[in-house]
Amino acid sequence: MTTPGPDHPVTGDPHATAGDPPARGDDAPSGGGIATGDTVENDRAEALADLDDLEAREDLDDLEVDPDGLPEPDGPAPRLVVFDVGEVLIDESRVWAVWAGLLGVSPLTFAAVLGAAIVQGEDHEAVFPHVAPNIDWRRFEDEHERRYGGFRSEDVYADVQPCLEELRSLGFRVVIAGNQPARRSAQLRELGVPCDDLVTSEELGSEKPDPAFFAAVLGRAGTSDPTDAIYVGDRVDNDIAPAAALGWRTCWLRRGPWGHLQDLPDGLTPDLSLEGLGELPLLLSQWRDP
Ligand SMILES: [Mg+2]
Numbered sequence: 001m002t003t004p005g006p007d008h009p010v011t012g013d014p015h016a017t018a019g020d021p022p023a024r025g026d027d028a029p030s031g032g033g034i035a036t037g038d039t040v041e042n043d044r045a046e047a048l049a050d051l052d053d054l055e056a057r058e059d060l061d062d063l064e065v066d067p068d069g070l071p072e073p074d075g076p077a078p079r080l081v082v083f084d085v086g087e088v089l090i091d092e093s094r095v096w097a098v099w100a101g102l103l104g105v106s107p108l109t110f111a112a113v114l115g116a117a118i119v120q121g122e123d124h125e126a127v128f129p130h131v132a133p134n135i136d137w138r139r140f141e142d143e144h145e146r147r148y149g150g151f152r153s154e155d156v157y158a159d160v161q162p163c164l165e166e167l168r169s170l171g172f173r174v175v176i177a178g179n180q181p182a183r184r185s186a187q188l189r190e191l192g193v194p195c196d197d198l199v200t201s202e203e204l205g206s207e208k209p210d211p212a213f214f215a216a217v218l219g220r221a222g223t224s225d226p227t228d229a230i231y232v233g234d235r236v237d238n239d240i241a242p243a244a245a246l247g248w249r250t251c252w253l254r255r256g257p258w259g260h261l262q263d264l265p266d267g268l269t270p271d272l273s274l275e276g277l278g279e280l281p282l283l284l285s286q287w288r289d290p
Contacts, residue, residue: 077288078249080221081167081280084233085178085200087256088277089193090155098147102140103132111257118261151187157255163277164194170285173197177217179207179238197221209242230271232280234259240270251280 086092093107100110110131117126128137164174173196176188180200188198197220201207204216214231218224226247233239233250235258240250251272253259264270272283 075227077284078228078230079171079288080173080175080218080223080229081284082175082177082217082229082231083164083195084231084235084239084253085176085180085184085188087234087259088178088232088253089157089160089176089188090151091157092155092256094152094155095148098144099137100131102144102147103128103135103137105131115257115261118257151184151191153191156191156193157277159277160193163280166281167284168194168196170281172281172284173221175199175217175221177201177204177213179213208238211242211246214243214246214248230284232277236262236264236268241265241268244268244270253277 083089096110096114097107100107103110110127113127113130114124117124120126128135167174174194176193176195176198178200180202182200182202185198185200185203199217199220201213204213206212206216208214214226215224218226218229221229223229226243227249230249230251231239231243232253233243234253234256236252237258240252244250250270251274252264252270254273254275272280274280274283
């Protein structure tokens with residue numbers, strides 16, 4: 001069986017709605033307090049407003065990364081950086097646009113209903129009865145895959161290549177492991193995404209948020225210590241919550257529909273919370289070499 005969408009290659013991800021329904025993200029906490037681009041810009045603007053003050057000039061020099069936002073040095077930095085695929089490496093806009101075209105609705109309509117489903121704690125499959133109530137969408141899975149055609153270079157977020165290359169040059173082990181059908185492995189390799197290991201849930205035989213997925217990823221890297229690793233993911237339910245519960249370090253990447261809409265449950269604070277991958281190598285190297 002092929003898959004209707006990303007991240008759910010085998011079973012449609014029956015676990016995807018686990019946990020509390022996410023609230024609207026307007027007042028969503030920003031997680032671990034790492035400075036986002038906006039925060040840095042705001043701080044910079046404040047500092048620029050007082051450039052006559054020498055101290056302000058000195059402060060400005062420190063604003064490349066907000067020192068208050070750095071991870072708490074309460075343990076060793078991870079050496080293994082594991083990346084999710086959908087909305088972390090790959091912009092999935094085409095996935096949904098192709099579905100919209102197949103079902104005869106606009107991409108805007110499909111995206112709006114998808115967002116509503118996410119906010120209500122539903123999985124992406126909840127979209128189909130709304131946008132195509134008289135159609136068995138599963139009959140169109142093969143046609144969707146034919147039209148989608150797999151990952152293309154234009155689907156890869158622009159910050160992926162420099163981030164992963166820099167991490168490897170800094171000595172981190174870079175792994176790509178997401179809920180994907182096995183055929184996506186070859187597509188990512190053909191696109192030249194830099195990594196030391198790459199594996200899909202279908203190849204592992206387990207998918208997030210199953211702890212077996214995370215254990216298998218660690219095992220492939222030759223460790224059983226979860227603090228060796230940081231998982232970089234966009235979804236709270238599939239990525240951040242299960243990884244953190246297992247003792248992994250976590251980096252919540254707030255992009256894509258889930259990254260913007262989901263909320264953190266009480267008591268869960270990712271080690272890093274970012275809006276892009278650009279700062280990740282610097283933050284991890286500063287964590288490792290304070
Ligand atoms: Mg994802």
